[in-house]
Amino acid sequence: MSGDLESLNGVGSTTASKLRASGYTTIEAIAVTPPRELMEKTNIGFNTILKIQEAARQMIATDFKTAQEFYEKRQTMKKCTTGSKKLDEILGGGIETQALTEFIGEYGSGKTQICLMLSVTAQLPYEKGGLEGNVAFIDTEGTFMPERVYQIAQANGLDPQTVANNIFVARAYNSSHQCLLIDRLFTMVPENNIKLIIVDSMISHFRGEYVGRENLSERQQKLNQYLHKLVRLSEAYNVAVVVTNQVQANPTAFFGDPNRPAGGNIMAHACTHRVFLRKGSKGTRIARVIDSPCLPEVPARFLISEKGVEDIDQDDDE
Numbered sequence: 039m040s041g042d043l044e045s046l047n048g049v050g051s052t053t054a055s056k057l058r059a060s061g062y063t064t065i066e067a068i069a070v071t072p073p074r075e076l077m078e079k080t081n082i083g084f085n086t087i088l089k090i091q092e093a094a095r096q097m098i099a100t101d102f103k104t105a106q107e108f109y110e111k112r113q114t115m116k117k118c119t120t121g122s123k124k125l126d127e128i129l130g131g132g133i134e135t136q137a138l139t140e141f142i143g144e145y146g147s148g149k150t151q152i153c154l155m156l157s158v159t160a161q162l163p164y165e166k167g168g169l170e171g172n173v174a175f176i177d178t179e180g181t182f183m184p185e186r187v188y189q190i191a192q193a194n195g196l197d198p199q200t201v202a203n204n205i206f207v208a209r210a211y212n213s214s215h216q217c218l219l220i221d222r223l224f225t226m227v228p229e230n231n232i233k234l235i236i237v238d239s240m241i242s243h244f245r246g247e248y249v250g251r252e253n254l255s256e257r258q259q260k261l262n263q264y265l266h267k268l269v270r271l272s273e274a275y276n277v278a279v280v281v282t283n284q285v286q287a288n289p290t291a292f293f294g295d296p297n298r299p300a301g302g303n304i305m306a307h308a309c310t311h312r313v314f315l316r317k318g319s320k321g322t323r324i325a326r327v328i329d330s331p332c333l334p335e336v337p338a339r340f341l342i343s344e345k346g347v348e349d350i351d352q353d354d355d356e
């Protein structure tokens with residue numbers, strides 16, 4: 039639902055144009071943005087903002103809900119296939135809408151390839167495991183390859199040009215730019231029937247720019263703020279959000295995996311599902327869900343191929 043801003047109590051045409059000019063073009067966006075941020079961006083007084091938000095929340099009913107209403111909302115959740123049944127299985131059926139899924143892995147582990155694959159599969163009809171929607175792709179590392187999208191689309195029997203036309207790509211040059219692009223999504227998503235948001239990678243700019251212990255808390259605060267915006271987007275618009283993350287060496291680990299996901303607790307708490315990727319033998323990849331209260335932590339093996347992401351042939355699967 040994204041009715042006219044003017045339909046909100048207390049919003050006249052002047053206020054509505056201020057809101058629109060600052061990028062808040064939908065009632066949902068107004069309802070879920072922190073009031074201080076709305077005030078700073080629109081120059082509208084704080085008390086007015088509070089009133090407008092109250093009206094917006096009533097309109098989209100973000101207040102207390104009954105468990106039954108929650109249940110019904112969960113029923114509208116959709117799942118997007120990764121192209122590999124094995125991988126879908128450990129994810130509980132695919133990448134969920136109303137959730138953040140994080141792919142973590144070292145370089146070359148397949149994070150970007152999975153993102154590219156999902157940009158194609160999200161467009162498929164529901165019965166083929168898609169979300170029947172378009173894709174917003176925030177590329178922070180300059181690794182989005184349109185040629186690869188073409189290849190994957192073609193190999194899956196889809197028209198590459200149509201598929202490519204439904205993926206909206208933005209290259210983020212630094213962390214503030216990345217944040218700006220995430221803010222833009224509040225308008226982009228409803229206007230363009232976006233059903234999958236990808237941020238590849240969520241963290242690299244933050245890690246590169248906020249160096250040193252003294253900057254860590256500022257970095258984490260910003261990261262937290264924007265991860266939560268992504269959570270709100272996923273819930274307000276029934277969208278799947280996929281972010282990628284790197285691993286960092288953990289020098290204090292004497293036992294177990296010496297690598298751990300970057301971004302600390304902030305990342306761990308914001309992401310609904312965390313998936314660890316690593317390279318296997320003969321070009322295969324191994325995925326494992328970590329920290330999940332409901333998904334099994336069994337590994338899934340899959341292949342990165344011309345088709346994108348697919349299952350390993352039974353014969354090779356020992």
Ligand code: GTP
Binds near residue numbers: 149151179186342
């Ligand atoms: P970083 O972003 O560097 O951290 O790595 P990543 O996890 O995003 O890795 P990425 O998804 O870019 O994986 C790269 C690997 O995917 C390559 O080493 C190849 O093994 C494989 N790959 C990339 N493109 C193709 C392709 O067109 N065909 C096939 N078969 N494999 C590909």
Ligand code: MG
Binds near residue numbers: 179181
């Ligand atoms: Mg990558």
